[in-house]
Amino acid sequence: NADATKVHRHTPDLAMAPGSAEKLAETTLGAARDELVRGLGGLLGQPTPVTTVDGHRVPDGAVVVGTPTSSPLVSRTVPARDLAKVGDEGYLVRSVTSGKARFTVIAGNTDLGALYGTYAFLRLLQTQKPIDRLRVAESPKIKHRLLNNWETERLYAGNNASGLGGLNGESGAIFNFAATGASAGRNLPVILDRYIVVARALASLGINGITINNVNADNAYLTSARIAQEAALADALRPYGIKLGLSIRYTAPTDSRFAPDTLTNSQLDPYGADFRGWWNRRARQIQAAIPDFMGLTVKANSEGQPGPQDFGYDHGDGANAIAAAVAPLGMTVHWRTFVYNAEVDNDRLKRAYLEFGPIDDEVQPDGSRGRFADNVFLQTKNGPLDFQAREPIHPMFGRMENTNQALELQITQEYTGQNWMLAYLGPMYEEILKTDTYATDANGKLLRERLVGDIVDGTAQHHSDTAIVGVANLGNADNLTGHHFSQANLFAFGRQAWDWTLDAEDIATDWVRMTWSNDRRVVDTIRTMMMGSWESLVSYQTPLGIGHQFAEGAHYRPDPADWAGRDDWSPIYYNKADSVGLGFDRSPTGSNLAAQYFPRLQQRYGNIDSIPENLLMWFHHVPWGHRMDSGRTFWDELVYRYQMGVQYVTWMRETWETLQPDIDARRFAEVRAKLAVHEADAADWRDTSVNYWKEFSGRDIPVDDAPLS
Numbered sequence: 001n002a003d004a005t006k007v008h009r010h011t012p013d014l015a016m017a018p019g020s021a022e023k024l025a026e027t028t029l030g031a032a033r034d035e036l037v038r039g040l041g042g043l044l045g046q047p048t049p050v051t052t053v054d055g056h057r058v059p060d061g062a063v064v065v066g067t068p069t070s071s072p073l074v075s076r077t078v079p080a081r082d083l084a085k086v087g088d089e090g091y092l093v094r095s096v097t098s099g100k101a102r103f104t105v106i107a108g109n110t111d112l113g114a115l116y117g118t119y120a121f122l123r124l125l126q127t128q129k130p131i132d133r134l135r136v137a138e139s140p141k142i143k144h145r146l147l148n149n150w151e152t153e154r155l156y157a158g159n160n161a162s163g164l165g166g167l168n169g170e171s172g173a174i175f176n177f178a179a180t181g182a183s184a185g186r187n188l189p190v191i192l193d194r195y196i197v198v199a200r201a202l203a204s205l206g207i208n209g210i211t212i213n214n215v216n217a218d219n220a221y222l223t224s225a226r227i228a229q230e231a232a233l234a235d236a237l238r239p240y241g242i243k244l245g246l247s248i249r250y251t252a253p254t255d256s257r258f259a260p261d262t263l264t265n266s267q268l269d270p271y272g273a274d275f276r277g278w279w280n281r282r283a284r285q286i287q288a289a290i291p292d293f294m295g296l297t298v299k300a301n302s303e304g305q306p307g308p309q310d311f312g313y314d315h316g317d318g319a320n321a322i323a324a325a326v327a328p329l330g331m332t333v334h335w336r337t338f339v340y341n342a343e344v345d346n347d348r349l350k351r352a353y354l355e356f357g358p359i360d361d362e363v364q365p366d367g368s369r370g371r372f373a374d375n376v377f378l379q380t381k382n383g384p385l386d387f388q389a390r391e392p393i394h395p396m397f398g399r400m401e402n403t404n405q406a407l408e409l410q411i412t413q414e415y416t417g418q419n420w421m422l423a424y425l426g427p428m429y430e431e432i433l434k435t436d437t438y439a440t441d442a443n444g445k446l447l448r449e450r451l452v453g454d455i456v457d458g459t460a461q462h463h464s465d466t467a468i469v470g471v472a473n474l475g476n477a478d479n480l481t482g483h484h485f486s487q488a489n490l491f492a493f494g495r496q497a498w499d500w501t502l503d504a505e506d507i508a509t510d511w512v513r514m515t516w517s518n519d520r521r522v523v524d525t526i527r528t529m530m531m532g533s534w535e536s537l538v539s540y541q542t543p544l545g546i547g548h549q550f551a552e553g554a555h556y557r558p559d560p561a562d563w564a565g566r567d568d569w570s571p572i573y574y575n576k577a578d579s580v581g582l583g584f585d586r587s588p589t590g591s592n593l594a595a596q597y598f599p600r601l602q603q604r605y606g607n608i609d610s611i612p613e614n615l616l617m618w619f620h621h622v623p624w625g626h627r628m629d630s631g632r633t634f635w636d637e638l639v640y641r642y643q644m645g646v647q648y649v650t651w652m653r654e655t656w657e658t659l660q661p662d663i664d665a666r667r668f669a670e671v672r673a674k675l676a677v678h679e680a681d682a683a684d685w686r687d688t689s690v691n692y693w694k695e696f697s698g699r700d701i702p703v704d705d706a707p708l709s
């Protein structure tokens, strides 16, 4: 529609790299039109004419996109009442008959809603759903659906460090800020094709923000030169409804690169005007270049990153200081809760709640509870350790009554096979989001809505500002994720961030249809491979709830015997293998992490007879002879799980072969090669682990489960 509001463009020289195939969208409705032209053209195999309808004569079979303001036709055909219900980012897709013409209307209250509706419509077509009687009404359950893109650290989803070789001689990172070597002339503010591909991919899922740099933040991202580059990126992403954010370092004000606006350590008092003034000035500078800039993500007093505790203050003081500095600009602060200290805790997993819980509960001078400012989100990983293949939920979900809480999930497969292993994480996200916290209200009464998803979407605790964050590590491989199947995790995250009640299997089906084929056999086969892949990974890596058994550094191979020299990262600290059994006692006889959960879970997890077996070793040191649900001893079951996990990978590798006739040669061969590596590395996990445990159990490998290689 011609009336679409123009987006502000702040970068005068915004330009695509020479030879670009992508097109920079000028407006959000322009992006919707481009998607329809490209999508319908490709799916129907014929060109799609574009017209601006005059409000009277709609061609039969047309697709009309817009808002009531941009299009009289939309306001005439879609009841305002229905549209009001879907809010700012929601949409309606309706089949309409008018005279002899039948057409489809995609309507939003905003241009972005209309764009989201456009993608939804294309998804219906692409997955071959009927589109003749549409009555779709959708709106997101969570307000901020964000990516944190951790560029450069262990680039497992990108290229070079993962053994794939960067394209164009660049590092594998997705956003190119540096003008060195082969990258010269291809660095921001030049917009590369792949940024537009990313923008389209993210918008098609409803992701509406991206924090572009690693949480172990480099102050360079706050320099004037970088801000100009970031502004160009923001301008390119803006038509797709994607806002930019940055990760920052708490002590950035002391960096000499900001001279003459540099503070000394003694000026970092969070209650002082110097510290707040500095962040306010920097945020204003960013906002001048990027008017819709989201805000800052902070990793403080975590893994060596500086923070308020270094200066005698707590997380509340530090988070609120930066939050106060940026609040007048409408920005938020995402303060991460990934803190641990094995020197003070017998179990590092308890630290986050010990530090953040009391601040959330603190009585304020006006009698209200909770010290964190309104524009602070505490950003918490799904589990209490660190993105392991399966973890219990983080005990803080449901516990932070008075603070905005964002859920952080990992999309990039740091601990789940990186870009070598086929592991579909949709079922993992679903398990997390649908776990019952058994949260109670202030009077101790069980809440009606208390799944992790209810807490994250704000319904359980009546929070209006809500956020979910996916840690991504997009790379410059042309599939963005390194492994073709890792794309499915980005897809699933986006779909579940939009609506956490969705079924991971349905999401997988859509993804397969959109990515590989609509042929029934292909869909069924690939979906089946995907649906068991995560459980299989859990089985051959860390079965029955044993946590973190990774070799130091890369986080890919096993090393259960490793003593990393410190309690908080050593596999042997987590497995506690001895002649009695295996696993970390976090029940009341041990560290009692269990006590941080609501009473129901406390009892369930604290007792070896009621704990779900898939979390067994998270909470118990399990005797080798312990009787399992299957009737096997714990030892036999453990070996069986490792073996089953590997067998599943073998089955996937063999099954993939049957798809050769249906899949294009290049992608078929690339996945085949990865599955071969996957199988060998899964067997390595099984053999290394079982052989090591055997030294402690003194038991034989059950014959049925042979052969170990």
Ligand code: GCW
Binding pocket: 150, 153, 214, 215, 216, 299, 303, 338, 386, 387, 414
């Ligand atoms: O999983 C660990 C990673 C670190 C990461 C940290 C965090 C970016 O190994 O690379 O820091 O988590 O979440 O802060």
